[in-house]
Amino acid sequence: MQITAQMVSQLRELTGAGMMECKKALIEAEGDVERARDILRARGKAGQEKRAGRAAAEGVVAAAATPAAAAMVELNSETDFVARNEEFQGLARGLAQAAAEAPAESVEDVLARSLGGRLAHQQLDDVAARLRENIVFRRFVRYEAGPDSVLAAYIHTVTNKTGVLVELKGDPASEEQKTLARSIAMHVAASKPEYISREDVPAAAVEREREVLTEMTRNEGKPEAAIPKIVEGRLGKFYERVCLLEQPFVRDPSRKVSELLKEAGAAVRRFALFQVGQ
DSSP: OOOOHHHHHHHHHHHOOOHHHHHHHHHHTTTOHHHHHHHHHHTTOOOHHHHTTSOOOEEEEEEEEOSSEEEEEEEEESOHHHHTOHHHHHHHHHHHHHHHHSOOSSHHHHHTSEETTEEHHHHHHHHHHHHTSOOEEEEEEEEEOOTTEEEEEEEOTTTSOEEEEEEEESOTTOHHHHHHHHHHHHHHHHHOOSBSSGGGSOHHHHHHHHHHHHHHHHHTTOOGGGHHHHHHHHHHHHHHHHBGGGSEETTEEEEEHHHHHHHHTOEEEEEEEEETTO
8 A cells, every 4th residue: 555645644643753653654554544553652652742732941952063164952852851861962962963064044944954864853753752752943043154253152061051152253263262262152151141242232122221220210319410320320230231242251250251352353243042941
């Protein structure tokens, strides 16, 4: 009997198993969908449909690089127990490598690539079936290396739940700048800036903060005439909190990140911060 794509899709919807597993089971069952479902259940491949609705709020962040680009991914699981599983973490690293190898528009594009001799989505389906949890490839970011790009990634090695990808404008042959790029990635992971500089902060966000500070200062009983000046001073602390270049460097709070970059002859072009579940 011919096994059609519609039959495979039907069995996959019933079981949540991977496409290739469904096709093999249907061939073995000679096209009998219910029998194929039982075959998958007996092999532990069914059951993903029950997991699909369960929240995948745990997971890991992983990064990888090629000579041409660097990428970072977030892979989610239901429990921290599975997030610490080596097979799960290996899948995350493999997806990061697949994302780094070529530009992609979506996670679906990455999942359609080869990973370990099979399609990435098949690998994900298999891992989900073996670990019996809902596993979700949530997001990725990829930075392509230009002639003046210094790329660096940092993954918090204790939990693997926080990761940063940074691109500096500088000299990719400079060891000093490579070290600085990684140090800034670590700083971003610790200090969690939202923007690079003051100029990047949306005007609406600044105005909202100014209104809050104005009301707070007024409630402190400060003279009305002095409030604007006090508020502008306090806005400096706001910028320090949300802007990377304004922040004291975590390893040496006596110096700002902007100072380190200036001394090294580099500039931050962009950065991405992933925190699992956020």
